[in-house]
Amino acid sequence: QVQLVESGGDSVQAGGSLKLSCVFYGYEFSSDCMGWFRQAPGKEREEVALFHRDRSITYADSVKGRFTISKDNAKNTLYLEMNNLKPEATAMYYCAASSRDWTCSLQRGTSQYYYWGQGTQVTVSS
Numbered sequence: 447q448v449q450l451v452e453s454g455g456d457s458v459q460a461g462g463s464l465k466l467s468c469v470f471y472g473y474e475f476s477s478d479c480m481g482w483f484r485q486a487p488g489k490e491r492e493e494v495a496l497f498h499r500d501r502s503i504t505y506a507d508s509v510k511g512r513f514t515i516s517k518d519n520a521k522n523t524l525y526l527e528m529n530n531l532k533p534e535a536t537a538m539y540y541c542a543a544s545s546r547d548w549t550c551s552l553q554r555g556t557s558q559y560y561y562w563g564q565g566t567q568v569t570v571s572s
Contacts (some may be wrong), residue, residue, distance in 0.1 A: 448472040448561050450541050455566030462531050468524040468541030468563055475519045477501065479550035479559070482515060482526045484537035484568075491540070495526060495551050498525070508534070531570045538565040 450473075454466040462508035466482070472558035495505050495515035503515055515528040524541050552558050 447477045449515070450543065450563035452539065452541055452566040455539060457569040457571065458531055460570055460572050462530060463529045463568055464531065464539075464568060466526040466539055466566060466568075468472070468526075468548070469471040470522040470524070470543065473543060473561065475522060476529070476544065478543060479545040480517070480524060480541070480543040481550065482524070482539060482541055484539045485537075485565075486537040489537075491552060491556055493552060494539070498523075498550050522523055528568070531568075533570045533572045535568060535570050536551060539563045539568050 449471040450468055452466060452468045454464060456464055459463060461522055477499050478501060480498065481498050482494040483491050485491040494509055495513055499501055505513060512530045516525045542561060543562045544560040545558055546560060
């Protein structure tokens with residue numbers, strides 16, 4: 447049984463930093479899609495940072511230059527380092543892996559990915 451467990455969410459002031467972790471259980475890291483997503487109250491879930499099948503990385507425009515996605519295959523862990531946080535980053539953050547089809551983007555919404563974590567809350571105050 448595959449399980450993704452996020453941690454690292456917290457309440458911080460604007461300009462602060464956080465590092466989120468997502469540990470994968472029962473899932474072997476591969477070249478499949480995996481990444482971080484977030485959902486603010488009343489909004490749709492959106493992509494934040496993705497590892498694509500060709501090992502390239504993409505970021506949402508709103509986080510470029512401030513967020514960094516990385517992974518440690520030996521620890522089966524995915525990370526998201528977030529610097530210079532802004533209040534608009536306030537959301538529940540989710541990790542996900544294994545896209546159902548050719549794309550890593552949320553073309554199908556949350557059903558795009560087979561596996562999701564339970565989420566970790568990030569709150570940024572001004």
